[in-house]
Amino acid sequence: MGQSGVRGTRPRQRAARARELGWDDTLYEGGEGGADGGSSGGDDSAEGSAGRGGRRRGGSRRAKGGKRRILRWIAAVVSLLIIGTAGAGYLYYRHLNGLLTKDELTLGDKKMADHKANAAGQTPLNILLIGSDARDSAENKKLGGAKDTFDSPPLADVQMLLHVSADRSNISVISMPRDTLLKMPKCTDPDTKKVYPATTNLRMTNESLGRGGPGCTVATWYELTGITIDHFMQIDFGGVVSMADAIGGVPVCVTDNVHSRNREGKGSGLKLEKGTTPIKGEQALQWLRTRYGFEDGTDLARTHAQHMYMNSMVRELKKNTKLSDPIKLRKLAESAARALVVDKELDTIKKLYDLAEELKKVPTSRITMTTMPWVPQGGRVLPKPGEAELLFKMVREDTPLDGKASKKQKPKASKDPAAPDAEIGIMVQNGTYTAALGSATGRASEVARVLAGKGFALARADTTRNPLERTTVFFPSADLEGDAQAVAKSLGLPLSSAKRSTDVSGVTLVVGADWRTGSTYPKSAAKDDNNDKAKALKSARALNGEDTEACMEVQPGFTWEK
Known part of the structure; x- marks a missing residue:
């Protein structure tokens, strides 16, 4: 990247780069003869005029000596290339690590509980994905619009908890609508040391990000759900665009021509034709932000569209897991490093790569996207009593949201015999x-x-x-x-x-x-449990990662004719 596409210029550029890395430039200089400088011509003339025996033996010794010198020179060059490449790789690795922005995992007073291991000693992995609406840079202001919000405290307008099962057989995702009303825990800003006291009244969950940073959003989730969160990843408008460009086109589907713009000029500006269209860059951001134009025009419809995009993105990445284009790989690495704010336990590209390797183990057919069950509350929403808690409980207990159980998760009789x-x-x-x-x-x-x-x-x-x-x-x-x-x-x-x-x-x-009551465990209890889970999952609009037929319904009044 950044090198000339003209073949003839590459050796000079590499030599210059080698100098920066401390390579010995003399390897690229001097005549072709080197130590044998004047002998080749003499050998040629002698070969033509003298008897073959002695001259051939003498020539053979020189040839062997020349070969040894050439081999030593090649070995020296190869050794330096290896060292130089490792040095360049290390410098680039440090460069990428330096691009990552790190923050505290949790800013709440409550210490998160440790995970409970399964029978095989494995533990689950929970990651909170946060989408910030911060308009704190020229790029974010241009992409986000809404001038009256420029440089205001950021809002966590996208919140998704990604749960990877202990045996890495399935992934469950729970989205919380941004206008969910709940109480905020006490949070202390790690930079300014400002203390935000716990709220006694209900506040919209997206306000948590402005109370000290992503660590307060993590603390708010833990307060509500009791789910131990291992990591967070935060991304803003500009980050979404750069990552979407680096990934490439992600296919999305709409049931009709759609244009997200109403008479007051509100909307994401997304304009798509009916059917499936690959989107990336700013258009991907528009899709993820679209509320006006999808289903009933609410934030809940937007969340469902986000689930469709994420499932489709995972399918596309799975198709291209064996990326061989170094420029594309470098672009992906650079974009991820620049786009993300992560907790301090994910402070290196190596750790992010290892995390990605864990996620890759899960087949798309075992990925389930859901939205927290809710009830309306004066234009906002509240967690739905019973059903929301049941969904959280399933994640706490590592129960797959797709209703399936892997072979490892199916209960088996213990190999250890019971005592009398x-x-x-x-x-x-x-x-x-x-x-x-x-x-x-x-x-x-x-x-x-x-x-x-x-x-x-x-x-x-x-x-x-x-x-x-x-x-x-x-x-x-x-x-x-x-x-x-x-x-x-x-x-x-x-x-x-x-x-x-x-x-x-x-x-x-x-x-x-x-x-x-009673001395016999009621047989209906297990059946009731399954019915309750099915009911909760229906409310949560569970969407399977393998569902390639998913298509967003277009809201009346937001269609257009060709």
Whole structure:
């Protein structure tokens, strides 16, 4: 990049570049003869006039000596090329690292909980993707418009939580509408040290970015969802355009000709013909920002369009995973480094590359895009009671949002044999509490007696109250998995209810809100759980990454004729 396309100029440019890197320029200078300078002509004349025996032997020795010198020269050049290339690569690597902007992961007071490993010791990965509407540069002002907002505190108008399952078999994405109303946690700006106190009233979630930076958006998500967030990536208008250009065209579909511009001049300006069109650069930004012209003209329609774009982009990148064009690769690397603000744990291009490698493991058919279930609230939205929390819970528990389970995730009988029932120590806790009904009194003691009647003589009631929606048998290590499954089986619980947790020291049965009465676990509980999940996913408008038929409906009044 930046070199002349004329072949004859390249050796000179490389020599100049070599000088910058400390290469020995004398390797590129001097006559062709070198140490053998005047001998070649003599050898030629002798070859023609003397007997073949001696001259050929003498010529052979010179030839061998010449070959050795040539080989040594080639070896020296190759060695320097390797060293020089490594040096150039290292300098470029440092250059890219220097382009990355880093910030604190979380600015909240709450310490995020550690991930719970699955039975294989694997942990999930959660990344918060943030789209900033900052109009703080000439480029962002030109792309963003709305002069009255220039140099104002940025808003997090796009917020997507990307969850990569512990076994890397699936990815789930939850978008939160920018006008979701919620309470903000206390945040401290890491640069100015300004303290933003926790709010007592509801505020739009996109305001979180202006309360100290992306770390406050992370803290706000954790406050609402309880989902541990490992990393964030933030991008602005200019970053979207440069990345979209570097990636190349991403196909998107509309059901009719669309022009996102109303009579007051509001809209993204997107203009597309009916059907599928590859978009990139500024047009890609317009698609991602379009509200007027899609479906009902709300931010929720825009979120759905963003999901379509991201799924299509992933499919395109999957098609071109074996990029061989170094200029395109360099453009992608430069664009990513310049476009992103990342947390300090993603402070090098190497770490970003390793993260990308983790994401590549997931097939597009196992990517699910969703929007947080919501209810209207005076022109804004609130998380939908029950369904939003269930979606968050599925992510916390690493449950795939596509309703499938990989072979690794399907519960299997433990290879470790269970101890005799009478020798399994069990602590039983009451987890039946709900906000509407409170706790079912005495449930830990009742279920402990049920277990004792089944031969589990060491079952004991624990006074600890541990509210849990579903009855679960926790175990701390693989050698107790068989014991936990034996307890679950005796009570009629599904095998999947036996879960590993580092929060317990032995087999611990938490009687959940799904089993408030009776000595027999209700068979309808598991069925109700599946129905609730299906209902929540329907509200969340789940979109599969392999859905190539997805097409945005065009809002009436925003069509045009050729």
